Amino acid sequence: MARCDMPREVFEALSDLMTDYTYAVDNRRSGEDVAVLFTDDAVIDFSDVAFPTMRGRDEILAFYNSLVENMAWEFHMPANLRPDSWDGEVGAITAYVIGMGRPKQGDAVEVQVRYRMECVRQDDAWKCRHFSLKAMMPVG
C-alpha cells in the first residue's frame, strides 16, 4: 500500500468491485450483471489476450451477453490485489487472476493474467471506467 496513498476503505471498495466482477462473469446469468459494474462510457481493453476492445455500455453488454450464450463454465480467481493509483477521486487497482473457462463447444482455456481496473464513484457506488488485461504467461 505504500506505493500510493489510496485510503484503505477505497482499496477495499475497489477490491470488492473486482470480486463482484468475477462473480458476475462466472455466474453466466446475464451480461447486464456485468455491465452494471461499469460506467456508461467505460472502456475494456482485452487486446493483450487477442480479445476486442470495447467502448461504452452497448459494446460491453454485447460482449458479456455473448459469453453467457457461449460459455458452459467460467472461473476467475483474483489474488495479489494492489493499489495502483489514487488522485482523491479516481482509483486504480491491479490483481493477478487465474481465469478458466469451458465453452459449450470447444476446448477449455486457462490464462494467467493481470487485471487493472480504474474506478470512480457514481451515485454512492464504485464503478469501473477502464479495465485492461495483461497476459503474464503465454496465452494459447
Place this chain on the structure above:
Amino acid sequence: MTQMPRHVRDALQDLMVEYAYAVDALSDIDNLLDLFTDDAQVDMTAIGLPMMYGRGDIKAFFDTVFETMSHHFHFMSNYRPESWDGTVGAMTSYVIGMGRAKDGNTVTVQVKYRMECIEQDGTWKCRHYTISPMMPLPGSLTEIHGEA
C-alpha cells in the same frame, strides 16, 4: 503469541504482494532488493535452490533469474500471521508459482512462503524469507534456476 496488530498484518501482506510484483516484473532488481534488509537471509534450500546471505547474494541470484526468464506469475493466497513479538512479525502464504524460461522450459510449483519482517525507517522489510514445497517439485525447477 501476542496477536499481530491489524496494521502490521496489512503491512506484511502488502510486502508479500510487492514481492510478487517485483519478482514477476523481471526487471528493476533494485525494486526487489528494497524489500529486504541489507543482511536479509533467503533460504530456498527446501526447493533445491540456494541459501542467500545478504543483498549481494540475493542480487546475484535474481540477476540470473531476470536474465533467464521470459514470464513469471506468482499467485498468493492463504496469508496468515505466524508470529509477532512487538517488533518482528512473520507471515506465511501459499503460492502457485509459474515461469517460462527464454529457452522454452516451463515450471509450476505449489509452495509456502514465510517472511519474517521488521520496520526500518517507517518501511517494513523482510529479514528472513523461506520457501517450503507443498507439492512434489518438478525437475524443471532446478533445470531453470539451479546452479549450473
